[in-house]
Amino acid sequence: MATDIKAPQFPESVADGTVATWHKQEGEAVKRDELLVDIETDKVVLEVVAPADGVVSKIIAAEGDTVESQQVLGQFEEGASGSAPSSSGKEDADNEEKPAADSHKSDASAETEQGSDQSAGDQAGPAARKLMSEHGIAADQVTGTGKGGRITKGDVEKTIGDKAEQRASQPAPQQPATAAVPAAPGEREERRVPMTRLRKRIAERLVSAQQNAAMLTTFNEVNMKPIMDMRKNYKDAFEKAHGVRLGFMGFFTRACVEALKRHPEVNASIDGDDVVYHGYYDIGVAVSTDRGLVVPVIRDSDQKGLAEVESQIIEYGQKAQKGKLSIEEMTGGTFTISNGGVFGSLMSMPILNPPQTAILGMHKIQERPMAVDGKVEILPMMYLALSYDHRLIDGKQAVQFLVTVKNFIEDPARLLLDI
Template identity: 80%
Template sequence: MATEIKAPQFPESVADGTVATWHKREGEAVKRDELLVDIETDKVVLEVVAPSDGVVGKILKDEGDTVESQEVLGSLEAGSGSGGGDAKQEESKDEGKADAKAEEPKAEAKSEPADAEGGDDDAQAGPAARKMMSEHGLSAGDVKGTGRDGRITKEDVEKALANRQEKPASSSSESKAAPIPEAEPGEREERRVPMTRLRKRIAERLVSAQQNAAMLTTFNEVNMKPIMDMRKNYKDAFEKAHGVRLGFMGFFTRACVEALKRYPEVNASIDGDDVVYHGYYDVGVAVSTERGLVVPVVRDADQKGLAEVESQIIDYGQKAQKGKLSIDEMTGGTFTISNGGVFGSLMSMPILNPPQTAILGMHKIQERPMAVDGKVEILPMMYLALSYDHRLIDGKQAVQFLVTVKNFIEDPARLLLDI
């Protein structure tokens, strides 16, 4: 009896998805809970696993096809197949010995060049495979496709990259698959790569934020020396007590929460002609990944201590790099923090994350000469930027919010004393 392989139940915020990679082929045996196919949405990559032991039957949705929630992707037949071809192998065994001998050399002659020279220049590739090939300068002819009808999968690209690294630098095949091919003098080379669903969604939201909000940015600078001294004095004891490193994001999250309590408009959102004031503090933390920018949410941040906030942010970062964040972990949020300083950004104007009305941008810590009590001192300074929706937040509130965050960071004792 056949069991349907269905796409997962998408949340209301996700309309559809794209079949990114089939990890199994028709006729291939699978075990219960073994990964069958990846579905890429505009937020996350969802994994579809085998509901039971069996053999992959007919695949109805190929890589690159668009699927809706709970749509049938294929079927899983009962039995214990053997990786795609027992029936065909039995038929070939029944054929005459002379025919077998005649066909064996042909198969060898056909497969050996494919392994040595790559694949078919006209072979199709799935979205994940195309992205990886583009990043590493590979063409379809450099990768041997093992998917359905010779389609190139992500695993095929990884295998091709591994083979390329194993070959000596002087080999002709490695120079053929160089990440950046040498262009002839005067040539103006171009590459056209389709956007991923996540990248398209990011683009839509950023354009929408600029078109539908009266966005303005205010700046300030903060002396990071008190926080850096505190980290230096207590980082070992903190890590020993809580099992997590003491970072800057925990301090900034706590400082922002306390500032949001004082200026509720910054924690609010606009819904049509209504203003929604949130009585909770769910802080989104922007995380950069290979697929694009994602914003997991630290929920009820006002009820979490430094160690819990730091631990959750680290966990989100690791999940994001592996593509394991769930949609629930990225849904909602009343305020966002973006740390461009980890990439060396000295100053920027972050774009709002709708329907939120404000976002804080952190930047690189840079030593600068500062005037302190009539004297010049070299201090580790950071520029802070608050982008906000001027339809709801006035300049006075935005500036006072940012000054409040600055005061908490420059005098961390205020966070404990609530002043």
């Protein structure tokens, strides 16, 4: 019995999605909860899995198609078994078991069977048809191994590979000895691929932030030696007690929360003609992925200890790389921290994450000669950058906020003593 494969129920903030990848082709057998298709939205990638053991009988929405919530993507036959590619040994055995009379079929019968096989070979799934079109391959050039002779994407890829091997194995044409053969010009290959929905959404938000906010950036530098010394002395005991590594992000999150308490306008947002002051501290942490930059939110950061913050950052990072972050985990946020230092950036100007009005940029820790009490010392220094919306935050407030963060990092005992 065939059942519909439907797109998941999208959140209210997501209007539609794009069929990103079909992991199974028509006629292919699947197990319960096995991944069938990925649906990419403006914010996250949603997965559709098999409801039971069975076969993908029909694909309706091809890769690249735009679909809405609960739209039918294909059909699924529960309990059916797909056709796996048959081995040559099995085919030989089947031929040997056939009666000798089978070899004396009439020419008309043979022609009928040949026409039937050709018709079956023309049947190809959406992904296979797209690949055949891109490489100029006809259906009669591909041997279908799917159910009923259906051509799968793997069949087309095999044909492409076979053709490439044949071209590579062919000897180069002989040129006359007297003819001067000019060197072949270098190929200037170009590859055009559509921008993903997530990347387009990120681009729209970044451009909007620059166009709609009076964005400025102020810089300061912080001596990381006190935090590095504390981390060196207590990292083993911390990991043993809490089961998580002691990093720098936990300290910066705590420092930002304390600074936000003292400068509430940096934790506020603009809504039309109103200023919304938030009485809570939901800190967004920018995470880079292959699909683009995402910002999961650590909610109520003021109520979490260093271990909780570090653990949640690690969890978000792992989810982000696998595309498993939910809409709820990336919604909201009153302030954002972005750490470009992990990629080696020494200084940058982070872009606001609307509707927030400020973002802190961390950078690479670099040893530099510094003047300390009239003497030159080599210290591990980091540049901090605070981008802010000048419509709400004045330069004085921005600088004071950044200095407050700097003081907490350079003297972490202040975090414990609340001074």
